[in-house]
Amino acid sequence: MTRVRYYTATTLDGFVAAPGDSLDWLLSRDVDPAGPMGYDGFIAGIGAIVMGGATHRWLAAHLAEAGGPDGGWPYAVPCWVFTRRDDPPAIPGADVRFVHGDPAAVHPDVVAAAGGRDVWVVGGGDLAGQYATAGLLDEVTVSIAPVTLGAGARLLPAHVELTLREVARNGEFCCARYDVVRP
Numbered sequence: 001m002t003r004v005r006y007y008t009a010t011t012l013d014g015f016v017a018a019p020g021d022s023l024d025w026l027l028s029r030d031v032d033p034a035g036p037m038g039y040d041g042f043i044a045g046i047g048a049i050v051m052g053g054a055t056h057r058w059l060a061a062h063l064a065e066a067g068g069p070d071g072g073w074p075y076a077v078p079c080w081v082f083t084r085r086d087d088p089p090a091i092p093g094a095d096v097r098f099v100h101g102d103p104a105a106v107h108p109d110v111v112a113a114a115g116g117r118d119v120w121v122v123g124g125g126d127l128a129g130q131y132a133t134a135g136l137l138d139e140v141t142v143s144i145a146p147v148t149l150g151a152g153a154r155l156l157p158a159h160v161e162l163t164l165r166e167v168a169r170n171g172e173f174c175c176a177r178y179d180v181v182r183p
């Protein structure tokens, strides 16, 4: 059965980006994508992805650092981007549809596109919080970088009760996977 998974890196004090949307605190760190709770194993189980407009704009502007091996769109599965903007950046080769409003409205389409695999809520915290509030989020997995920032884009700005399921160390990161506790 498809699960909806928020999988992200975070600072120890719960920010997914520094003020101004910088990810400099993250991109230089030691991590093994093929290692414990790493990206390679995670993405193999993903059939569709969703992200907020700010995350999409960041990706569009940083394809050289965070894009695929050819510097292009890094994902091979369909993507939904939540934005109210009329002119989101176009990224060549990206299988993206731009939507707005309640995530529940498009959820059946996202799950159908996932084809039995899981849905990745890429982030940021704004959109992940909406998924949690709508009762659509099943799992939160964080890779905690050894840094605090004091300010930035928040990890998950909602009240979400969690049950710890798995922990691991990967390079510089402390990784933890939680199930969302349904009310």
Ligand SMILES: NC(=O)c1ccc[n+]([C@@H]2O[C@H](COP(=O)([O-])OP(=O)(O)OC[C@H]3O[C@@H](n4cnc5c(N)ncnc54)[C@H](OP(=O)(O)O)[C@@H]3O)[C@@H](O)[C@H]2O)c1
Residues within 6 Å of the ligand: 008, 009, 010, 015, 016, 017, 020, 021, 022, 023, 026, 051, 052, 053, 054, 055, 056, 058, 059, 082, 083, 084, 085, 099, 100, 101, 102, 103, 122, 123, 124, 125, 126, 127, 128, 130, 153, 154
């Ligand atoms: N550490 C990590 O691994 C990681 C992971 C993901 C993201 N990030 C970073 O986090 C930062 C962004 O996080 P964030 O929480 O500020 O933003 P976000 O969730 O990526 O995007 C929020 C924006 O998306 C649009 N949006 C959100 N929900 C919507 C809805 N239901 N309908 C229509 N539009 C909606 C709105 O802006 P518009 O209408 O103006 O588009 C909103 O301001 C970026 O710097 C990104 O790179 C880091």
